[in-house]
Amino acid sequence: MKSSAFQYELPEDLSAALKLLDSNDMDILPLAGGQSLMPMMNFRLAQPDILVDLNKIDSLKNITIEADSVKIGSMVRYCELEQSEIIQKHFPLIIHVIPYIAHSAIRNRGTLGGSVSLADPAAEMPSILIALNASIELSSSKNTRLVNAEDFFKGIFETDKKSNELVTSINIPISSSPKKFGFYEVTRRHGDYAMAGAVVTSDEGQDSFNETRVILFAVSTKPMRLIKSEAALNGNNLNNQDAISTAIDAVNGNTFESDLHNDEATKETLAKVSLKRAIGGLNG
Amino acid sequence: MVNTKTITVTVNGEEYTNTVNVRKNLIDYLREDLGLTGSHVGCEHGVCGACTLDMNGQTVRSCLMLAVQADGMEITTIEGLPSDGIAEELKKSFAKKNALQCGYCTPGMLSSALEYLNNGGKANKEDIRRHISGNYCRCTGYQAIVEAIYDVAENGVSK
C-alpha cells in the first residue's frame, strides 16, 4: 500500500514539463490532483519511473474567455471551477454536477484535466464535456492540437492522448451552453462513482426539445451518446410522453459493460432509469 | 535517480525542515517523521477519510499527497486545532453527543466538519450528511456526529 520508488520532477513551466515527457523511453506519468493516480500508485497499479508534478505550472490554472469560448486550464481544480464566476455565468450544468463528484477533500485537489486524461467511464465530466461540445487541447514539445471531446474518449482509461502529450486546456463554446439540462445518477452513497448516469441538454424553444444531446455514463467503456434518443426528442414538446418513451426505448440494443456490482442487464435497466429521471428533471 | 528532497512545512504553526523520500505520503511524514500520530491512516486510497486534514485552509486527503508536495504549505492536524472558537465548540459538541466511540474517524471527521462550518454551512442535517459523506465511521452510525455538527451550526460559539 505504498508506492514504488520513482524520480520526482517539479517543472516550473509547461515547456519544461513537455520536455520531460519527451526525454526518453522510461515510464513517465504526469501528476495532477493525484486523486486517482496516488491510489493507483499506492496499489502499485501504476509504477512510474518518473513522476512529473504539474502543480507548479501556473499557466495551466486559469479560466479565461477567448472569443466565443471559455478556456479552462487543465490544472483547474473542481473547487476552483465551482467558485469561478465565469463558469457560474456560462455553464450552470458544470456547477450543478460538481457536487456529485467525490467529496470536498477530493474536489479540493482533483482537476478537470486529470479527470479528462484518466477517462474513467464512471466519471461525470467526460459526458458533461461531450454534452457541452467541448474540445480538448493537447500539447507536446512539438505541437498543439484540439480534439473534439466526443472523439477524445476511446475506452476504459483510454483516450486520444499520446504519452508525450499533456492535456493543457478544455475549451467550451459559450453558445453550446444549454438553455435546459437534466442530470441524474444512481449511486450507493453521495459522492461515490455512479453505477449509471445520464445527462440531457436542450436548446432554444420554450416548450420543445431542440438540439438535444443525450449522453449516458458509467454503463459502458466510455460516454455513450444516444443519437436515436436525441432524434426521438427533437422537435417534440417537453411533455410529449410518446417521444420520451421512444427516447428511453432507444437505450435498448446498445452494448453495456458490467462492473464489480452490476451485470449488463442491470446496467441497461439503470441507464433507462437515469435517462427517464434526467429528462423528467429538465429545468427551464 | 534523485530519491530524496528537502522540504519546509509549517505544521500547527511550527516550521519543520526535513529531508524525505520523495515517495513518502504526507500522512506518513506527519506520523513517522514529526511524531504527529493524531491523523489516522485507514485505506490509503482516498476512500475512508481518516487521514483528512487542513492544508492552506482546505481539507485534503493526506494519503493522496506526497510529503514533497507539502513543501511551503501550512498544515493543521488534530493536534493543532485551537482550544477556542468554533473548533473547541465542535470538540465539546462531539463529546456531549457521544459522536465518537473508538475515535479512529474523529480527526478526519472534525476536519471535514470544521470546513463545513467555516464555509458557512447551515444547520441542515441533509447538507451535513452530504458534506461528511467522504468520512467513514464504523462505530457511531453517524446520527450522533450529524447532531453534534448540527448543534454547533445552530448555536454557534457560546459565550
Ligand SMILES: Cc1cc2nc3c(=O)[nH]c(=O)nc-3n(C[C@H](O)[C@H](O)[C@H](O)COP(=O)(O)OP(=O)(O)OC[C@H]3O[C@@H](n4cnc5c(N)ncnc54)[C@H](O)[C@@H]3O)c2cc1C
Ligand atoms: C474516494 C474517491 C471518490 C471519487 N469519486 C469520483 C466520482 O464520483 N466521479 C469522478 O469523476 N471522479 C471521482 N474520483 C476521482 C477524482 O475525480 C479524480 O480527481 C480525477 O479523476 C482525476 O483528477 P486528478 O487531477 O486527481 O488526476 P491525477 O490522479 O493526478 O491523474 C489521473 C491520470 O491522468 C493523468 N494526467 C493528469 N493530468 C494530466 C494532464 N494535464 N495531461 C495528461 N495527463 C494527465 C495522470 O498521469 C494519471 O494517469 C474519486 C476519487 C476518490 C479518491
Ligand code: FES
Ligand atoms: S487513509 Fe486517506 S482516505 Fe483513507
Ligand code: FES
Ligand atoms: S468512532 Fe470509531 S470509526 Fe468513528
